[in-house]
Amino acid sequence: MNNLVAKYKEKIMEGVFLGAALFSIFAVILICVFLFAGGLPAIGKIGVFSFLFGTEWSPTDEPASFGIFPMILGSLYVTAGAILIGVSIGVLTAVFMASFCPPRLHKILKPAIDILAGIPSVVYGFFGLVVLVPFVRVYLGGSGSGILTASVLLGIMILPTIIGVAESALRAVPSSYYEGALALGATHERSIFFVVLPAATSGVMAGVVLGIGRAIGETMAVILVAGNQARIPNGILNGARTLTSNIVLEMGYAADLHREALIGTGVVLFVFILIINLSFSYMKRVKR
Numbered sequence: 001m002n003n004l005v006a007k008y009k010e011k012i013m014e015g016v017f018l019g020a021a022l023f024s025i026f027a028v029i030l031i032c033v034f035l036f037a038g039g040l041p042a043i044g045k046i047g048v049f050s051f052l053f054g055t056e057w058s059p060t061d062e063p064a065s066f067g068i069f070p071m072i073l074g075s076l077y078v079t080a081g082a083i084l085i086g087v088s089i090g091v092l093t094a095v096f097m098a099s100f101c102p103p104r105l106h107k108i109l110k111p112a113i114d115i116l117a118g119i120p121s122v123v124y125g126f127f128g129l130v131v132l133v134p135f136v137r138v139y140l141g142g143s144g145s146g147i148l149t150a151s152v153l154l155g156i157m158i159l160p161t162i163i164g165v166a167e168s169a170l171r172a173v174p175s176s177y178y179e180g181a182l183a184l185g186a187t188h189e190r191s192i193f194f195v196v197l198p199a200a201t202s203g204v205m206a207g208v209v210l211g212i213g214r215a216i217g218e219t220m221a222v223i224l225v226a227g228n229q230a231r232i233p234n235g236i237l238n239g240a241r242t243l244t245s246n247i248v249l250e251m252g253y254a255a256d257l258h259r260e261a262l263i264g265t266g267v268v269l270f271v272f273i274l275i276i277n278l279s280f281s282y283m284k285r286v287k288r
Contacts, residue, residue: 039260042066042260042261042264046261050066057070068243068246070231071246078215079154081148081155082151083215085155085156087208090211095166125153136149136237150225153222153225157221165206166208169202169203170204177195223249228249243272244269
């Protein structure tokens with residue numbers, strides 16, 4: 001009797017898990033259908049080349065211009081800066097916490113990093129607006145709102161994601177790897193950086209991908225510190241508008257082709273994130 005009940009429970013849970021998986025797949029398909037059905041016709045009307053490589057975004061002019069190339073560059077510049085700052089600091093912090101941090105200090109740092117992960121993006125934006133923007137304006141010049149400020153802020157925002165995933169990956173490496181390196185005469189530092197860290201590359205890369213996904217998709221914090229000029233930036237201190245910022249700033253009053261062009265911007269953003277994920281998946285397969 002007990003075996004029969006356990007078998008039924010197992011079947012029920014299998015059905016629950018299958019339903020959850022199918023729902024997730026359905027949600028992704030639904031999003032894709034909405035984006036491409038709403039965005040591709042607008043891209044076709046405007047012209048693929050004019051839409052992707054046009055340098056003017058003037059939806060209210062006559063005739064209207066829908067070139068998103070400045071926003072593409074803005075997203076790439078801001079995301080690249082965030083990667084340089086967030087990935088380097090995040091991975092090194094994860095190595096420290098997994099292999100060098102004293103237990104007492106770890107009990108303090110771990111909750112602090114978890115708190116960083118729970119802070120709303122608008123609060124990060126206010127921090128950047130009150131602290132980073134005046135600092136850049138006073139010490140580096142310009143208005144203070146620009147690519148550099150947005151990159152630093154996004155680099156801080158992606159730290160908890162990268163640190164959490166990378167630390168877990170480092171701790172999952174079998175201790176025999178580290179012990180074997182020590183037995184062969186390597187120092188503690190060389191054992192960590194040349195044996196343990198390469199063995200955890202897959203997990204570390206997963207954290208990096210999640211961090212990049214958050215950086216390229218962030219909106220509210222970027223709006224507050226990036227300057228939001230729809231033009232090609234010619235320096236890291238100049239303002240820029242990202243793809244996500246462009247959608248949020250104008251979707252509230254957009255109509256007809258303007259609205260469809262904003263949905264087309266979402267299609268481009270979706271393709272960017274897809275390319276990033278596929279690229280990292282390919283890199284992981286090559287390393288194996």
